[in-house]
Amino acid sequence: MELTAEERDILAGKRGEAPKRALEYQMELGKFCGARRFVPVTNVHMMGDIEVMGDAGLRYLKDEVALGARCVVGVTTNARCIDFAHCARMGQDAAEVAKERELIGCLRQMGVITTDTCINYQTVYQPHLGEHVAWGDTGTVIYANSVFGARSNFESGPAALAAALTGRTLEYGFHLDEHRRGTFTVRLDAPLTDLADWGAVGKIVGESHQDYYAVPVFHGYAGTPTADELKHLGAALASYGSMGMFHFVGVTPEAPSVEAALGGRKPTETLTISAADLARVYASYSLGDGDARLVVFSGPQQSLLEMRRLAELFDGRHVHEGSSCFATTNGAILAQARKLGYADVLERAGVTLLEGVCFYILQNLTPMRIANGWCNMVSNSAKIVNIIGAHRFNTILRRTTQCADIACSGALK
């Protein structure tokens, strides 16, 4: 690899042991990925919580702190696994809760801003066209690449932390023009009236193209998608297809036209998605034993506009006796939702509002499912419907209004 003088200094240990160790790890990754050089990054978003890191990850962070590790760019954290206000009631392990506190302490000592959000792009930092960042949580990456025209690969926890300590990441993948061109086209020939519809599109396209470097070009949509609609589309593409980027003609900055988005190449495929395709998605879910006692609005966390919509849907109603309904968001949005009265409406309706977490990441989720006797999980998020399988939920995608109706009626349709 071509190294700058600064990078050679880091490798020589002149900036300390922690950045040296981080750069050595990045160089090993670079060998595998065929990266020729590094690019400086302006912002890092990392996943770091005890559920996914385990004791080994916590030990690693403690080692880093002991080595004097310090972030050299702005670094924020993804959603975590524990909302400390609710952990006891939710039956989360006290020992793991204590470790999560310890883990957060380590991150803060390194200069990480613990925002605990998977919608940093809606609430914390919006990179500009061409800006190189190192983000984790695939939903954040696909949004950065697609909607902002920023440049990031999927940077998992240790890779993002390494970028935070060295201030750079490897130049490969979506940092390079050649991988940002569309590879196939998708004509949207269906009315998309709910966030779940956008997620369903992501499921259809992602499931049939499981390739990080497959870049769909959406076109033919008559309206203007909102930020939340693009959020659900991107999150589902990244989840079902492991995709890192999409174009949306007339909407995303690198797609003024289909031809421009394809970068002069022919598409490998042309797809059309119809209303019948969406209907097939909704019809595809087994209702299992008909259990309708768990409805979740999460994965990604709710924006303020989503919180307002939920407040409208639950106003004057109540979650069915014996059912549970959760909505997750970050601290900033929850504070605004409280100020604006949305949170009060939802809590009066019996919706549990969790802060700083996503439902699928929750510590102790499998025992929680068993203890509550939950079989089905209903959600308007195509992503969470896909991602939570290891905990053995039977998952069902439904539109937002239907989800609210299911939560309040206890009846599954």
Next chain:
Amino acid sequence: MRRHRLQRSSEVSAARTGNGTLAVERAFGVAVEGEAVVSEEGFSPRYDLDRWSGLITKPGHKLEGVSIKDKICFFPTAKGGIAAGWAFNDIRSKGIAPRAFIFGIANPVMIQGAIFAGITITEGWSRDPRGLIHTGDWVRVDPQRMTISIVRRIRLGEGE
């Protein structure tokens, strides 16, 4: 969904191997041997794996109920997801990690996670391993030589 394929997607480079050996395009780690688990479905440690037992637990996964502990795991694709970065290190520490991950198409997270955890990993294969290697075969992964070879085949009635 109407789907028209106008040209074939890119293919991995041609095999440079003989019978019983698979070539890979990229590799990391030490040479390892172990029992193969060959999946027809992609993989994510968050979506599919119980990270406390090492069993694939996602309902309906083609390997549901199968343990990945100490196996050489062949997956055509990667699913999702950012979790593997830390999760591979966690499952290795718990003693339930596979000896190697063999991906047709990976994503950066699988690579980042395996390298961080020190687990052997390869990406890209000269041909579909399902025609060559079967679950239960004993295989050797050699990252230096960029090859995977069959040490011995599973006997009829043995294994899965």
